[in-house]
Amino acid sequence: MEKEVLRGLRQLVGWTKGDGIFCPGGSASNMNAMNVARYHHFPEVKSQGLRGLPQLVIFTSSESHYSVKKGAAFLGFGTDNVILVEVDDRGRMIPEDLDEKIVLAKSQGAVPFLVNCTSGTTVQGAFDPLDRIADVCERHKLWMHVDAAFGGSVLFSKKHRHLMNGVDRANSVTWNPHKMLLAGQQCSVLLLQDNTNLLKRCHCANATYLFQQDKFYDVDLDVGDKSIQCGRKVDCLKLWLMWKAVGSSGLEDRVDKAFIHARYLGKQMKKREGFNLLHEPEFVNVCFWFIPPSMRGTEGDATYQDKLAKVAPVVKKRMIEQGTMMMGYQPLGNNVNFFRMVVMSPAFSQKDMDFVLDEIERLGKDL
Missing domain, CATH: 3.40.640.10 (Type I PLP-dependent aspartate aminotransferase-like (Major domain))
Structure with a gap:
């Protein structure tokens, strides 16, 4: 075997x-x-x-x-x-x-x-x-x-x-x-x-x-x-x-679906105020920042990056405490903490991708 x-x-x-x-x-x-x-x-x-x-x-x-x-x-x-x-x-x-x-x-x-x-x-x-x-x-x-x-x-x-x-x-x-x-x-x-x-x-x-x-x-x-x-x-x-x-075609379908959902998530972020992509996803990793309403339009402030770095940790803490999601975050080079959503499960749907964005907005709107 x-x-x-x-x-x-x-x-x-x-x-x-x-x-x-x-x-x-x-x-x-x-x-x-x-x-x-x-x-x-x-x-x-x-x-x-x-x-x-x-x-x-x-x-x-x-x-x-x-x-x-x-x-x-x-x-x-x-x-x-x-x-x-x-x-x-x-x-x-x-x-x-x-x-x-x-x-x-x-x-x-x-x-x-x-x-x-x-x-x-x-x-x-x-x-x-x-x-x-x-x-x-x-x-x-x-x-x-x-x-x-x-x-x-x-x-x-x-x-x-x-x-x-x-x-x-x-x-x-x-x-x-x-x-x-x-x-x-x-x-x-x-x-x-x-x-x-x-x-x-x-x-x-x-x-x-x-x-x-x-x-x-x-x-x-x-x-x-x-x-x-x-x-x-x-x-x-x-x-x-x-x-x-499931055969090779079934495994191929799993891979292709993951890409489809990752691309959909990236496109939806572009339509919503407060979501900024680190870059266009090449794979199924969607890296992004959530900008709370209080911080929008303040990108030029000296404290902006420090404040932005604290957003993802707080939102992640809240989503875990409420049991709704788990999502990683990290800094990279000169980029402060951003979310990393990895889209892989064939059970995902576009509705789930919409929920991800809705939940982040709900948990971070008061920051």
Whole structure:
């Protein structure tokens, strides 16, 4: 079952061959990719450890997932060796800055080995330009990993898979069906284009009491030695059952509906006084400010930004206390606290989107 599910996902990425493993969450998938990439470049690390390695550096966007730095700490790279690449105003990695930082790192004696791209950043829902990044990775011979934990499911959609153009040129991909496809928690996968058993060579311990080679069935079905775990849940079953139940067209419909509702929400905000979009949604993240009536027309005041930063926390507190909604908020760069509405559930309707706006207006009109 797992082999068939992995094959189906790899085909959506655009690979006719490869490997993969289900992992306990996107963070673990990303960390596995980092470990495999290091082993690919320096296989001696498995037996000799870190002492014989040069200073290895990783590149990722300034808006990438925190698991990259957490993985760097856990795997012994050190967080100082995670180099943050600049992003544009939509949160997408700038390939030219990536190239410059790789050249600079080399000139300083470091050894670049991995670029972590993001398809669907946590806050803005940005998709890094994978084709252009792949050009940079090929020029410098670096492992290209795509953290598509959030956005990977657009590959099911004929309308929206263009957001991940170039993903077929990656070496590895993280994908969480428990996010946009709404598989049960947890359901995360690491996909590799490599078909030389790299995962197993990197992680295996060849425990003969578990992985005997003289079994009566195909021993390739024993995937335990590909994983850093021993006991693990059959996470692929959740995706397999859902995929069998609704089909690829049903999963495509889930993705497309999410985009439709996110676009509708953005359009309705433009029609209502007091709602300002951070930018046009690229994905299903709708980022916006609510401006209470008392603050409208005072944008030039010296205290305006300080006052605006306090609106979202108060409104969120009220919606939770009254049990009507839950919605995240955060600052980003020079932007003070704004709401981040992530539209994913296929149970959503336009009526629900209208309720979101009505409720924010009701809870924040007196601020």
